[in-house]
Amino acid sequence: MEMQKYEAQLEEKKERLTKMFAQFCPPALEVFPSTPSHYRMRSEFRVWHEGEDLYYYMFDKVSDQKIRTDQFLPASLLINEMMEALMLELRPNKTLRHKLFQVDFLSTVSGEILVSLLYHRALNEDWSLEASALKERLSKRFNVNIIGRARKQKIVLDQDFVIEKLQVNGKELIYKQVENSFTQPNAHVAVKMLEWAIDVTKNSRGDLLELYCGNGNFSIALAENFRKVLATELASPSVESAQFNIKENQAHNVQIIRMSAEEFSDAVKGVREFNRLKGIDLKDYDCETIFVDPPRAGLDDRTLAMVSEYPRIVYISCNPETLKANLEMLTATHSIERFALFDQFPYTEHMESGVYLTRRS
Numbered sequence: 001m002e003m004q005k006y007e008a009q010l011e012e013k014k015e016r017l018t019k020m021f022a023q024f025c026p027p028a029l030e031v032f033p034s035t036p037s038h039y040r041m042r043s044e045f046r047v048w049h050e051g052e053d054l055y056y057y058m059f060d061k062v063s064d065q066k067i068r069t070d071q072f073l074p075a076s077l078l079i080n081e082m083m084e085a086l087m088l089e090l091r092p093n094k095t096l097r098h099k100l101f102q103v104d105f106l107s108t109v110s111g112e113i114l115v116s117l118l119y120h121r122a123l124n125e126d127w128s129l130e131a132s133a134l135k136e137r138l139s140k141r142f143n144v145n146i147i148g149r150a151r152k153q154k155i156v157l158d159q160d161f162v163i164e165k166l167q168v169n170g171k172e173l174i175y176k177q178v179e180n181s182f183t184q185p186n187a188h189v190a191v192k193m194l195e196w197a198i199d200v201t202k203n204s205r206g207d208l209l210e211l212y213c214g215n216g217n218f219s220i221a222l223a224e225n226f227r228k229v230l231a232t233e234l235a236s237p238s239v240e241s242a243q244f245n246i247k248e249n250q251a252h253n254v255q256i257i258r259m260s261a262e263e264f265s266d267a268v269k270g271v272r273e274f275n276r277l278k279g280i281d282l283k284d285y286d287c288e289t290i291f292v293d294p295p296r297a298g299l300d301d302r303t304l305a306m307v308s309e310y311p312r313i314v315y316i317s318c319n320p321e322t323l324k325a326n327l328e329m330l331t332a333t334h335s336i337e338r339f340a341l342f343d344q345f346p347y348t349e350h351m352e353s354g355v356y357l358t359r360r361s
Helices: 002-020 077-090 125-138 187-200 217-225 236-248 261-268 301-307 320-330
Strands: 030-032 042-050 053-060 065-068 100-107 112-119 143-150 153-157 161-168 171-178 207-211 229-233 254-258 287-292 312-317 334-342 352-359
Touching: 002 320, 002 334, 030 187, 042 065, 042 077, 053 077, 077 100, 077 112, 077 125, 112 161, 125 143, 125 153, 161 187, 171 217, 171 236, 187 217, 187 312, 187 334, 187 352, 207 217, 217 229, 217 236, 217 254, 217 287, 229 236, 229 261, 236 254, 261 301, 287 301, 301 320, 312 320, 320 352
Parallel strands: 030 334, 112 143, 207 229, 207 287, 229 254, 287 312
Antiparallel strands: 042 053, 042 100, 053 065, 100 112, 143 153, 161 171, 312 352, 334 352
């Protein structure tokens, strides 16, 4: 029954996306399904205090009510196991439960989990001692680290990241994923996205430019298809993770620059000079392919104009509305060669998609 329900919602997304982009005459939609359950590698829950009881809850916007959530089917099995074990520890512990209002979980397919406890009070030495003892007890079952957060406070026991290990086309890729930094939530579908991007860029000529590279998720996976990869990212934690991931994966042909897409556009056109580009000669790169995975707002007009100058474009989108708007400009010069739906968020309206375009002669 669960599989039938999942397939029905996926079919509806497939039909909706196909109809939405019909004006561009794309090739047949490639569909990459999720697993029907336990697909989310990160989840967050509010915490409700009711006398001596304590439990996780989520808010249902339809019924306008909070829903007690002892287990959460979309979350990874590891998160579900930790939810139960953690709550058994928190309920009788007055120090750890006092003013606790939220718990965030970040897990990996490789077995690591990060637990963040959020409070409406300052955390003191008593909290640190109890949290350390909690970590020691949980570590008998889990590869776990714990973070305590309060206003202007962050206490880390012992690290604020997990190391994910994904099997992509039979090759292990290693990714440092930091708390509160963006990571792909659905590991199974994330692997399919990487494999699709590798496939559409195989036999590529020249180098690759990637904008919005995050922790180097795609840059590192695609490095095998290019002579060199130049990638930009503005958020410092993501850049630091990307540098770590480049080293761990021995992706020696990947260079990360801490710049926004707009800044890089100015640098390429010689509008501005940036100290961050010292030691990097942009003329050493012959980028014939550009990869973009922008935020929900899509590409701004200036970046869109820059992207349209490249012979080949790989566009990963988390918002079909802004992708459609961007394609209205890009398809004036380029043709859609590949079109994909990645079901990152089953049972929701959300659709992640991928488009590969080549410049028309």
